[in-house]
Amino acid sequence: MTxxxxxxxxxxxxxxxxxxxxxDVSFRVSHGEILGLIxxxxxxxxxxxxxxxxxxxxxxxTIHFKSxxxxxxxxxxxxxxxxxxxxxxxxxxxxxxxxENVMVALHFGAGQHTGSLEDEASRILxxxxxxxxxxxxxxxxxxxxxxxxxxxxxxxxxxxxLLLDEVMGGLRPNEITEVMATxxxxxxxxxxxxxxxxxxxxxxxxxxxxIVLHHGELIAEGSPAEIxxxxxxxxxxxxxxxxxxx
Ligand SMILES: Nc1ncnc2c1ncn2[C@@H]1O[C@H](COP(=O)(O)OP(=O)(O)OP(=O)(O)O)[C@@H](O)[C@H]1O
Numbered sequence: 001m002t003x004x005x006x007x008x009x010x011x012x013x014x015x016x017x018x019x020x021x022x023x024d025v026s027f028r029v030s031h032g033e034i035l036g037l038i039x040x041x042x043x044x045x046x047x048x049x050x051x052x053x054x055x056x057x058x059x060x061x062t063i064h065f066k067s068x069x070x071x072x073x074x075x076x077x078x079x080x081x082x083x084x085x086x087x088x089x090x091x092x093x094x095x096x097x098x099x100e101n102v103m104v105a106l107h108f109g110a111g112q113h114t115g116s117l118e119d120e121a122s123r124i125l126x127x128x129x130x131x132x133x134x135x136x137x138x139x140x141x142x143x144x145x146x147x148x149x150x151x152x153x154x155x156x157x158x159x160x161x162l163l164l165d166e167v168m169g170g171l172r173p174n175e176i177t178e179v180m181a182t183x184x185x186x187x188x189x190x191x192x193x194x195x196x197x198x199x200x201x202x203x204x205x206x207x208x209x210x211i212v213l214h215h216g217e218l219i220a221e222g223s224p225a226e227i228x229x230x231x232x233x234x235x236x237x238x239x240x241x242x243x244x245x246x
Pocket of ligand 1: 016019020021039040041042043044045046047048
C-alpha cells in the first residue's frame with residue numbers, strides 16, 4: 001500500500017454533441033480496493049470506463065494512473081501500464097477457442113511470465129472455472145461462460161487495475177456466487193478493481209466503497225451500508241425501475 005491513489009480522475013467530462021454523459025467526475029481508487037460504480041441506466045458508467053481505459057477521450061479533465069498522466073494514451077498503451085477491462089457484451093475472438101483467446105491476451109499483455117504461456121493460460125482458465133471449455137470455439141459458449149472468458153482475457157494481460165463492466169449480468173444465481181468468489185481471489189492476489197454492477201447482491205457483497213452516478217454526475221460516495229441509506233441514491237433509483245438493497 002502507498003498513500004498515492006492507484007487511479008485518480010479529475011473533473012472528467014464527456015459530451016456527445018449536446019449530451020453530457022459524464023459531468024465533471026472526480027474520484028480516487030486506492031491500491032487493493034474494490035470500488036463499486038453504480039447508477040441507473042444511462043447514468044454514464046460505461047462512458048466513464050471508456051474514458052479511463054482510453055476508448056474515448058474526455059472532453060475535459062485528466063486521468064492519473066500510478067501517478068502518471070495517462071489522459072492522452074491509447075487503450076493498448078494503458079493496458080501495457082496495467083489497466084484491463086471487460087465489456088458488458090463479451091467481445092472474444094469468436095472463431096478462436098477459449099484457450100486461444102487467453103493465449104492472445106497473454107501475448108498482448110505486459111506481464112512477466114514465470115512458466116510457459118500455455119501453463120499460464122490453463123491456470124487462468126481454471127481460476128475462472130472455464131477449464132472444461134478450453135478447446136471449445138468461443139462463439140459456441142453460453143452467456144455465463146462468455147462472461148467468464150471476458151474476465152479470463154482481462155486477467156491474462158496481468159492488470160494492476162481491472163475494470164469490470166457488468167460481469168454478473170445474465171448469470172444464474174449460482175454463477176454469480178462463483179464469480180464473486182473469483183473476484184475476491186483476484187483482489188487478494190493484489191489487483192485493484194472497479195466494478196460496474198446492477199446485481200446489488202454482488203456489488204454490496206464485494207465493494208469496499210461505492211460511488212454513484214446519476215445523469216453523469218457523481219451524487220454519492222460511501223460504504224455499501226451508507227449508500228443503501230443515502231437519500232439521493234434512493235431517489236435516483238426510485239425514479240427508475242431498480243431498488244437499492246443489499
Ligand atoms: N457514443 C455515444 N454517442 C452519443 N451518446 C452516447 C454515446 N455513448 C453514450 N451515450 C449517451 O450517454 C449517456 C450515458 O450512457 P452510458 O452507456 O455511459 O450509461 P450507463 O450508466 O453505462 O448505462 P447502462 O447501465 O444502461 O449500461 C446515455 O444518455 C447514452 O445515450
